[in-house]
Amino acid sequence: MRRENRWLVTFGILLIVTILIIAGSQSGVLRIIQTAIMAPLKPAAGLLTDGAGAAQELTEDPLEYADLEERALELERLVAEMQVEIVRLREIEQDYYRLSDILNYASENTDQNFVTADVIARDTSSYLRWVIINRGTRDGVQVGNPAISDLGLVGRVESVAANAAWIRLTNDPESAINARLQTARAEGTVTGQLQGGLRMELIPQEALVEPGDLVLTSGLGGTFPANIVIGQVTSVRRQQADLFQSAEIRPTVDYDNLRIVSIITSFEPVDLATFDEVIESEGGTGQ
Amino acid sequence: MSLQLGIPLFVVAVLLQATVLPHLRVYGGQPDLVVLLVLAWSTLDQEQEGLAWAFVGGLLLDLFSGMPLGVSSLALLPLAYLIGLLEAQVYRASLLLPLLLTAVGATAYHVIYMLLLRFLTDYPLSWSASFGYVTLPSVLFDIVLFIPVLRLLARWHDRLHPRQVKI
Numbered sequence: 001m002r003r004e005n006r007w008l009v010t011f012g013i014l015l016i017v018t019i020l021i022i023a024g025s026q027s028g029v030l031r032i033i034q035t036a037i038m039a040p041l042k043p044a045a046g047l048l049t050d051g052a053g054a055a056q057e058l059t060e061d062p063l064e065y066a067d068l069e070e071r072a073l074e075l076e077r078l079v080a081e082m083q084v085e086i087v088r089l090r091e092i093e094q095d096y097y098r099l100s101d102i103l104n105y106a107s108e109n110t111d112q113n114f115v116t117a118d119v120i121a122r123d124t125s126s127y128l129r130w131v132i133i134n135r136g137t138r139d140g141v142q143v144g145n146p147a148i149s150d151l152g153l154v155g156r157v158e159s160v161a162a163n164a165a166w167i168r169l170t171n172d173p174e175s176a177i178n179a180r181l182q183t184a185r186a187e188g189t190v191t192g193q194l195q196g197g198l199r200m201e202l203i204p205q206e207a208l209v210e211p212g213d214l215v216l217t218s219g220l221g222g223t224f225p226a227n228i229v230i231g232q233v234t235s236v237r238r239q240q241a242d243l244f245q246s247a248e249i250r251p252t253v254d255y256d257n258l259r260i261v262s263i264i265t266s267f268e269p270v271d272l273a274t275f276d277e278v279i280e281s282e283g284g285t286g287q
Numbered sequence: 288m289s290l291q292l293g294i295p296l297f298v299v300a301v302l303l304q305a306t307v308l309p310h311l312r313v314y315g316g317q318p319d320l321v322v323l324l325v326l327a328w329s330t331l332d333q334e335q336e337g338l339a340w341a342f343v344g345g346l347l348l349d350l351f352s353g354m355p356l357g358v359s360s361l362a363l364l365p366l367a368y369l370i371g372l373l374e375a376q377v378y379r380a381s382l383l384l385p386l387l388l389t390a391v392g393a394t395a396y397h398v399i400y401m402l403l404l405r406f407l408t409d410y411p412l413s414w415s416a417s418f419g420y421v422t423l424p425s426v427l428f429d430i431v432l433f434i435p436v437l438r439l440l441a442r443w444h445d446r447l448h449p450r451q452v453k454i
Binding site for chain 2: 004006007008010011014015017018019021022024025026030034037038041044045048049051052053055056120121122123124125126127128130132158159166168173174194195196256
C-alpha cells in the first residue's frame with residue numbers, strides 16, 4: 001500500500017475511534033476508565049499546583065517578596081532543611097487561615113454539610129473556566145453541589161469521579177446563577193464572561209442599582225443556597241429602550257489563585273412551597 | 288517515539304498545562320504544550336507516529352478538562368495528518384517555514400476546538416472575543432516556543448531514527 005494510503009487508513013481509523021470515545025464519554029460510560037487513569041496523576045498535579053500557586057504569590061506581592069528576602073538573609077546561617085521547613089510551615093499557615101474562614105461559614109450554616117477539597121488542576125482548555133478537585137463520590141460529592149471558598153461562591157460541581165470532581169467556576173461563560181442585589185433588592189442572573197469577569201443580567205429597569213452594591217445568591221431554583229456572596233457591582237448599563245438593565249460584577253473570589261474549596265454536599269433549598277400556596281389561594285378566590 | 292518515552296513526555300506536558308501554565312496566562316492565552324509536541328513530532332517523523340501521538344495527547348488533555356474525552360484528539364488528528372503528508376526535509380530547510388507551520392497549525396487547532404465546543408456541547412462562545420482573548424495570545428506563545436521544542440525533539444528523533452546515508 002502506498003504511504004499516503006496507509007496514512008489515510010490510519011487517520012480514518014483513529015477518527016472513528018475518537019468519535020466513539022466522545023460518544024462514550026458523553027454518555028458517562030468511560031468515567032471509570034477516566035477515574036483509573038487520573039488516580040496516579042492526582043498527587044503530581046496537586047504538588048505542581050501548590051508549587052505554581054506559591055511561586056505566583058511570591059512574585060505578585062512585592063511586600064511579601066521583600067519580607068521573604070529579608071528572612072532569607074537571616075536564615076543563611078541555618079541549614080537548607082530548615083529553610084524548606086519554614087516555607088512548608090508558611091504554606092500550612094495560609095491553609096489554616098483559609099480553612100478557619102471556611103469553618104466560620106460552616107458554623108454559621110448548620111443546615112449545610114461540607115467537604116473541603118484541594119484544587120489540583122485547572123482545565124487544559126483555555127476556553128473553559130473549570131478546576132479539578134481531589135474529592136469525589138467516595139467523599140460524598142455529587143453533581144450539582146455548590147462550591148464555595150472563604151471569599152464567596154466558587155462554582156458548581158458538574159462532573160464527579162470516585163476520587164475527583166470537576167467544578168465549573170462562576171466565571172465560566174456557560175455558568176448562570178440566580179442572584180440578588182443586597183441594597184437594590186432586585187434579582188437577576190449572573191453569567192460568566194470569557195475575560196474572567198461576571199455580568200448580572202435581567203435586572204428590572206425600575207431597580208436602583210449602584211456601583212458597590214453586593215451581589216448574593218438568591219437561592220431561587222434550588223441549585224445554590226441563598227445569601228452566598230458572588231461579587232460587587234462595578235458599573236451599570238441601563239438603556240431606556242431595553243426591558244432590563246445589566247451590571248458588571250467584580251467577583252470576590254480570585255479564581256486564578258484558588259487552592260482550597262468547600263463543597264456543600266447538602267443544604268436546605270429555598271422553600272418554594274410558599275408560592276404554590278399563593279397560587280392555590282388565588283385559584284381558590286377566583287372560583 | 289517509543290511508548291516508554293512518549294507517554295511520560297506527554298503526561299508531563301499535560302500536567303504542566305493543567306497546573307503551571309495557567310499561571311502564565313496573558314489575557315486568556317497560554318502555551319499549548321501538547322499541541323506543540325504533536326506539531327513538532329508530526330513535522331519530524333516520516334512514519335505515522337504523529338497521528339498516534341495526536342490521538343493519545345488529545346485524550347490525556349481531555350482527562351483534565353470539562354469537555355468530553357476525545358474532543359482535543361479530534362482537533363489534533365487533522366493537523367497531524369496534513370503535516371505528516373509533507374516531507375520532513377522541507378521543515379528542516381529553514382526556520383521560517385516551521386514558524387509559519389506553527390502559526391497556521393495552532394490557529395487551526397484552536398478554530399477546530401472552538402467549532403467542536405460550539406457544536407458538540409453547545410458552549411456559548413463569542414467568536415470574536417474568543418479569538419482575540421484566547422486564540423491569538425495562545426498562538427503567539429506557541430510560535431515563540433515551537434523552535435526550542437522542535438530542536439529538542441529533533442535531537443531525540445535523530446537518536447531514535449538515525450538518518451541513513453548512501454555511500
